[in-house]
Amino acid sequence: MEHYPFLFINITLIVGCIALAVVFLTLPLPQTETLNKYRISLRFLAGGYITMAIVKVLVMVFNLSLVNIISLDTLMTASLQATLFVLSLIILINPRFVTKNYLYKQLAPVFVLTILYMIFCSIWGNVQIHSIAELIRYKFHPVIIIRELFLFYYIFQLFYLTRLFFRQAELFGSEMDNYFSECSSACLPWIKYSFYAAFSVGIGALLSCFMFADSWIFIFTVIYTLFYLGFGIYYIQYPSKFIYIEPAIYPQSSFADKASNNKKRLVWDELKNKIIDDKYYLKPGVNIEDMAQYLKIGRTTLSTFINNEEGMNFNLWITSLRIEEAKNLFANYPDYSLTQISELIGYSEPSNFSRQFKLITNESPSVWRQTCQLESANYRNN
Template sequence: MAFLEHYYISLVQCLGTMYLVVALVLWFFKAPDTDVFRPYLVSKMLLAVCFTFLAIDMFACLIIFDVNGLYTDWPLIVLDLSLYYIVAKIFSFAFSNLLDKSYLTPYRLKKAALKALVISSLLIIPLCHCVIEPAKYVCVGIALSLITKFYIDFVVFLYRRLKKMKADIDNYYSEDKTDRLEWVHRCIILVVILGTFATISVFQGVLFNLCFHLSLVFFNLYFVIGFLNYKDIFAGVAKAVVAEEVKGEGSKPTASSPATSDYTIGLIESKVTKWVDEKEFKKSQFTIEEIAQEIGTNKTYLSNFINSKFGDNFSVWVTKLRVEESKSLMIEHPDSKLETIAFEVGFSSSSYFSKVFSKYEGASPAAWRKVRGG
């Protein structure tokens, strides 16, 4: 037991030091100070605060646990649960704000402060000597229920927001760029797993907490490294998402609404038809905003026209046009390399071309051409 206790204390000390170092890295990490990067900078600051509290939590663990039991007394139970909730709440603000720049509203902040007050009050009640032992457990149980509800609401928000962001990106770029959100998706899965273990760890002994903290280290390092790298693609993601947020504001008329005249719809349709006939979709890496400017219309109208007319988002619509063009080229030029055809119709790589062709045609480009005698 003496060895285990020494090992546990040494590990916690190392973790606390590491979290302080990570907090300092986040504080001093530079990102462009522009309106586009404002949510990223705010999330960076919140994460720095979060890792500072994590360091405090690690050092607090040195006095919360003993090697043989769960907790030493009620004040330490209150301290651990309070720090756990604070860290989780700050992290949720940082992650949510990164995905939705309008998340940190005064209403949400006031609501979070009220919940924190209620949970703190429930956790403080067991410290009163006049409260009987069963009542203490009831208060802690209610507090844990509220924390669990917060955690579930947080995960639900993340999944809904991720789905919305994927739709925004698909409706903005000419190719599938949702791989830019892969880090976000993985982090959400890890949040689900670690959040569950975090709740369980509150009532477990040293061995379980050792395993939990070790797994938490890997998650935190993965999240921070991913967050720092996310800076390089944040502007591209934010541009697509902002475009969709602006599109949804107010009561702007859409191509499918009565406020849009038949003349406007007809004008957009004629320009889109001309754009397709001239095979402008064979260009690589463009956005719906660029096409709207090119044909002299509004990206809002263009987006809604494509969605209502063809039943597809912008990315899928362009991809289908390219796939159809590639089929024509494979028939007309049976000796051409598939890679050459892929680049000619606008795909960024032959592997991506093969992937989407198989998705829509049910066979690879090579198999499709072989069946048709190419």
């Protein structure tokens, strides 16, 4: 009979998985084509969560033993989970990347190895390994070779999916920087945190191929229970954030973009002077779409000008202009607080202003202002 803590955490996982699966399948979404991939990911997640609940029920009811080194069941479950969760996260930041063909390619090795394992088991019989010594003894057994291959594939998969996720996250960050002047919330930091959690669970699953102590099993069960519940809760909140980032992910081509190619005398200096003279860059929450409409040109045209002529993305360019404005305010209005300065140059949070100021100048606003005041005092004395 299971100890009460094991029983409690397993029941929590089962109930939580079933409840979230129902939410995934019934979540009301706007009828927009841009959320199609998200809808599909919800169905896959629902299937994954229901599968986890069923597996847990079977383990509890039939008291199935998991003491089997490099268990194919553990590896197959871990591999499918890694693919499911990482691709579900990538869909949130780059919906066009994940296609059916790509998904099939990711799943093909898992199914091939599983089929080979079943064939080999029918021929040579399944081998239960309970210690490293037994693993060494049977390392060339055909069934064990398949499990070892699966283990190496899973390790490769962890590295591959990690590299893939961070590459897509970097591209997503560039898209956000090219659209928003402040993208701390738009960049959806919880997606990265979710990946770190998923990766930790993946490493835990790898360790579970060799560790069977009750304490470890309980700790790992608690970890992935919290992960499953937390991941699901955050994932269903994505539509409310998507409304904010949709224009950056799915830029709409406009007549202005097409027409701007025919404006031979359109030069960046004129546009830049208009932005600076009107101090449009100080508008709180300004994004590239707003600025393009203000200048009456296309968003792509404006982005190209900034990237090519200024050598930086939209976010960094706006930040540099704001920091220069902050320097002027520090010099001319020494009594203004950091909060007042940050509001005047368009930042909603003083902490964000301080962080961006240090990024550009390598000094905090307080240190820079003190230096400025000291230089001013020395100048007056001389």
